[in-house]
Amino acid sequence: MAEDLNIVSGSKEEKYISITAQIKALIDGEPDLTANLANIAAALKEQFGWFWVGFYLLKENASTDNFELVLGPFQGPVACTRIAKGRGVCGTSWATEKTIIVADVEKFPGHIACSSASKSEIVVPLFYNGSVVGVLDVDSEMLDQFDATDKAYLEAIVALIQH
Ligand code: SME
Secondary structure, three states: OOOOOOOOOOOHHHHHHHHHHHHHHHHOOOOOHHHHHHHHHHHHHHHHOOOEEEEEEEEEOOOOOOEEEEEEEEEOOOOOOEEOOOOHHHHHHHHHOOOEEEOOHHHOOOOOOOOOOOOEEEEEEEEEOOEEEEEEEEEEOOOOOOOHHHHHHHHHHHOOOOO
């Protein structure tokens, strides 16, 4: 497909329906995980204008033999590079294997503030063969920006990645 996005206005659901179809077309037939995650982050950022949207992927730390989340493709300001299991919203999503919505990051114990501008957040785990292999993290500069609609559509979008 052409690499131009059609950005729509309207309800949050209308935006997700439009961008999900375009993400499907963008990644269809492309086996490279990095390329697909990069385009998903860019498409979501362009449609929604969020402060930060991107991926952290599980990788083994050679010096500790532990797996940790390492920064992957993203759109937005520079961010923390490594997050341990159970730490912050991302590490908690990995540990619990669940999507986490945080209406006010200052009220989330252990929240990792990569930027003080971030006020609310949603983190969605990525699964492969039943195990968490990474997370999608979306941050907003406004409080209380994420709800069950974001959870449903973002979970469906990350499920498109079959690597
Ligand atoms: N706030 C996240 C860390 C990642 S950055 O916000 C991009 C957390 O608490 O896990």
